[in-house]
Amino acid sequence: MGDQDVIYKVDALVAQDIDAYLDQHQHKTMLRFITCGSVDDGKSTLIGRLLYDSKMIFEDQLAALESDSKKSGTQGQEIDFALLVDGLAAEREQGITIDVAYRFFATEKRKFIVADTPGHEQYTRNMVTGASTADLAVILIDARKGVLTQTRRHSYLAHLIGIRHMVLAVNKMDLVGYDQSVYDAIVADYATFARSIGIESFVPMPISGFKGDNITGPSANTPWYTGPSLIQHLETVEVDAVADQTKPFRLPIQWVNRPNLDFRGFSGLIASGTVRPGDAVRVLPSGKTSTVSRIVTMDGDLDLAVAGQSITLCLTDEVDCSRGDVLAPADAPPQVADQFETTIVWMADEALTPGRAYWLKLGTQMVSATVQAPKYAVNVNTMEHLACKTLELNAIGVAEVITDRPVVFEPYTANHTLGGFILIDKITNATVAAGMLHFSLRRAQNVHWQALDISREAHAALKNQRPAVLWFTGLSGSGKSTIANLVEKKLHALGRHTFLLDGDNIRHGLNKDLGFTEADRIENIRRVGEVAKLMADAGLIVLSAFISPFRAEREMVRALLPEGEFLEVFIDTPLEVAESRDVKGLYKKARSGELKNFTGIDSPYEAPENPEIHVSTVKETPEDAAERIVDYVLSRAK
Amino acid sequence: MNSKNLTHLERLEAEAIHIMREVVAECQNPVMLYSVGKDSAVMLHLARKAFYPSPPPFPLLHVDTTWKFKAMYEMRDRMAKTSGMELLVHRNPEAEARGINPFDHGPLHTDMWKTEGLKQALTKWNFDAAFGGARRDEEKSRAKERILSFRTASHGWDPKNQRPELWNLYNARKNKGESIRVFPISNWTELDIWQYIHLNDIPIVPLYFADERPTVVRDGMLLMVDDERFPLQPDEVPVMRSVRFRTLGCYPLTGAVESTAKTLPEVIQETLLTTTSERQGRAIDKDSGGAGMEVKKQQGYF
Structure with missing residues (x-):
């Protein structure tokens, strides 16, 4: 192929004039793309071919590849490019790609980062991960098989994640005799499907990764095809970073740079738009305005910075601005809200628990958030909407998300940085989901916080006490209510303003609509937590006695309160002791099966890991424990 | 002009700076691994850019084996001074006491000085995040590692249980005792x-540029006789050859290449025209068959 020389004449220039080569290399741009296809569509082979053609494989790697090809290759005696790309030991044994792998190659015009994403059904999360940073997707189709279920799924996911450029690579054309009618039929079939899911355009091309047809230049085997080769197309499409420059300026603040009293800079990666000294800017969510005074770098101040650059800005005024805030043009700020409609891709083995609090990270903002029961899930093979109560691993659904404080955002379609988020489990710290914000819900836009003239500090000061929520947790019959009652009596006698929220009392009134399923238990604790918070705002020392078996829910309540006001009191009584007491006869009923979802019997109790106060009722009398708790509460600084 | 086309290097630089700032903002006690090589030199430069005009808000950590090239120790001390950063040096006391060396102890040398030494240092100073200069193009198992790679309290890596990394959102949350390696x-x-x-x-160590150096050929590798600890075989006589190094580690384990490249463009020229990969000069990747590095990483190697 003569055209290969045009694209890869690197060596000649390197040998003749290294300075000219370096100058050229220095002006390359960068494109990130993903390849997706089914297990046998030849993804790894195509990537291996791209690396091989651009001389990214060295002799020693080639030697290792040849010996590997003979040992475990699937291409007989020929080099199996796929082995080069399939890295981890585990997948060598299985013979399929199991994770996202990143590969690099360059032509004269561009550097490329390729995410090799798996075609296997159970690994949807990896494909979404690989697609999230891609400017372009190469959808591979085996010419012998045509559009498959997997093809539809990959296209849907690539479109969902907002990839603007789609290439339909009809691969293995050598195995269908380079037959144009086969190619045309597949392209027509795909076009119908693409339109149906809202893909506006795609670029089809007939290729063979194995033989190298239409990879670097036009192939003599497909004279009927007049479009670009894969590399030609990859070298010329517009990258997202360039398109993002035309959008309004958005800078999520990562870090405040404060080396001394004379310098205060705001550091971050520009998500979109451009900025110059003198620009009027607004700090979100506070809404304060200022003007950019300098754009500081180690190589000297800049007079222009653009989307994709990591910068440090200085402002002319001493406005409040910290990590999580967003700088934007004073006249074109993004929205602020705390309730959203979102699409969520669930990525953890443990399914979504609606109502449970997760950390939500969006840009540089980290907030506590709950996901409501999904409106529907999407069958990624048929795009049908399915009714569902939760989202399992690899499920995609539409659900409302509520955050505990307002978030600066834009719809994902307008801005990936301010519209894309991850959810993090509060206990395991695992990344459990990825999500895309569509729009804020009207409720949030219209319900504003009532600014109160009498602050919580004023309430507390009048009572001459520091508010607290004493959160008693433990098994049924462990002694929570008994000890909480003793503590309240003692505090009351000492002239403190208190209030006791008891599990049974609350369930007779406020929460009488709730049962004992996991979801209802979470909602029960959420409501109690909110009530406790309001009472603490009023300056009270609140005592709450609930089994509250799940760590995540207790942490959710802790997050509602100022640091140091949530005091977790673990009433630690072994199950056999609590069961032998069985004051209300509940254990007996649970054991006989009469009572379902009973904590300790057929529903788990997650003991606190670092409670502020730990009471072992087999070692300490209720009276002694209560005395110790009172001392703890009152010894806290005001 | 109201826009500009960022080059690939400008975008890679912006990405690295963004990652460093995220980790500093979200972790309690980060550290930068500093191995004195060219990748470390770039990492240090990026860190200085990321936090300018402040000095990088973390120390440098050198996990020493006592077997680095003399020129590397000189460079290390000079760079610590000019960057204004604190330099911490850790040597595994057990390896020191037992006199572990690359000539007599083979793979145990790397295991004790580097893998164990690193774990000891991270535990000793309670670092919860460690920046490293590994690249995905170096080795197959690295191509699949996350940018923030999560390690258990015993520094283990589970390649099948990595956190998904979407967009440029990094999850740096962890429980007490756990840590992350950041690339x-x-x-x-x-x-x-x-x-x-x-x-x-x-600035980089002069060993990257060709010079006349005393060398012997052993097991197909061109080794530099950097000091008197190098045990010469009866028939071995060091020969002055014009050589340079593509990668730097312990001098008895690092193969040189014959070269006349004395300037950076010449080195780059040679790199581009070469037909063997960078890590081939290192004995470490050959220790345990095809999955060598992946196994090492599971054991806690960086």
Whole structure:
């Protein structure tokens, strides 16, 4: 192929004039793309071919590849490019790609980062991960098989994640005799499907990764095809970073740079738009305005910075601005809200628990958030909407998300940085989901916080006490209510303003609509937590006695309160002791099966890991424990 | 002009700086691994850019084996001084006491000095995040590692249980005792590193440039006799050859290449025209068959 020389004449220039080569290399741009296809569509082979053609494989790697090809290759005696790309030991044994792998190659015009994403059904999360940073997707189709279920799924996911450029690579054309009618039929079939899911355009091309047809230049085997080769197309499409420059300026603040009293800079990666000294800017969510005074770098101040650059800005005024805030043009700020409609891709083995609090990270903002029961899930093979109560691993659904404080955002379609988020489990710290914000819900836009003239500090000061929520947790019959009652009596006698929220009392009134399923238990604790918070705002020392078996829910309540006001009191009584007491006869009923979802019997109790106060009722009398708790509460600084 | 086309190096630089700032903002006690090589030189330069005009808000950590090239120790001390950063040096006391060395102890040398030494240092100073200069183009198992790579309290890595990394959102949350390894230059290639050093005029150890050096050929590798600890075989006589190093580690384990490249463009020229990969000069990757590095990483190697 003569055209290969045009694209890869690197060596000649390197040998003749290294300075000219370096100058050229220095002006390359960068494109990130993903390849997706089914297990046998030849993804790894195509990537291996791209690396091989651009001389990214060295002799020693080639030697290792040849010996590997003979040992475990699937291409007989020929080099199996796929082995080069399939890295981890585990997948060598299985013979399929199991994770996202990143590969690099360059032509004269561009550097490329390729995410090799798996075609296997159970690994949807990896494909979404690989697609999230891609400017372009190469959808591979085996010419012998045509559009498959997997093809539809990959296209849907690539479109969902907002990839603007789609290439339909009809691969293995050598195995269908380079037959144009086969190619045309597949392209027509795909076009119908693409339109149906809202893909506006795609670029089809007939290729063979194995033989190298239409990879670097036009192939003599497909004279009927007049479009670009894969590399030609990859070298010329517009990258997202360039398109993002035309959008309004958005800078999520990562870090405040404060080396001394004379310098205060705001550091971050520009998500979109451009900025110059003198620009009027607004700090979100506070809404304060200022003007950019300098754009500081180690190589000297800049007079222009653009989307994709990591910068440090200085402002002319001493406005409040910290990590999580967003700088934007004073006249074109993004929205602020705390309730959203979102699409969520669930990525953890443990399914979504609606109502449970997760950390939500969006840009540089980290907030506590709950996901409501999904409106529907999407069958990624048929795009049908399915009714569902939760989202399992690899499920995609539409659900409302509520955050505990307002978030600066834009719809994902307008801005990936301010519209894309991850959810993090509060206990395991695992990344459990990825999500895309569509729009804020009207409720949030219209319900504003009532600014109160009498602050919580004023309430507390009048009572001459520091508010607290004493959160008693433990098994049924462990002694929570008994000890909480003793503590309240003692505090009351000492002239403190208190209030006791008891599990049974609350369930007779406020929460009488709730049962004992996991979801209802979470909602029960959420409501109690909110009530406790309001009472603490009023300056009270609140005592709450609930089994509250799940760590995540207790942490959710802790997050509602100022640091140091949530005091977790673990009433630690072994199950056999609590069961032998069985004051209300509940254990007996649970054991006989009469009572379902009973904590300790057929529903788990997650003991606190670092409670502020730990009471072992087999070692300490209720009276002694209560005395110790009172001392703890009152010894806290005001 | 109200827009500009960022080059690939500008975008890689912005990405690395973004990662460093995220980790500093979200972790309690980060540290930067400093191995004195060219990748470390780039990492240090990026850190200085990321936090300028402040000095990088973390120390440098050198996990020493006592077997590095003399020129590397000189460079290390000089760079710590000019960057204004604290330099911490850790040597595994057990390896020191037992006199573990690359000549007599083979793979145990790397295991004790580097893998164990690193774990000891991270535990000793309670670091919860460690920046490293590994790149995905170096080795197959690295191509699949996350930018923020999560380690258990015993420093283990589970390649099948990595956190998904979407967009440029990094999850740095962890429980007490757990830590993360951070690879801000994951997406750089060897050529990117050289080009960046060239464009930014970053100082590197002179061993990267060709010079007359005393060498012997052993097991197909060209080794430099850097000090008197090198045990010469009866028939071995060090020969002065014009050589340079593509990668730097313990001098008895690091193969040189014959070269006359004395300037950066010449080194880059040679790199581009070469037909063997960078890590081939290192004995470490050959220790345990095809999956060598992956096994080492599971055991806690960086």
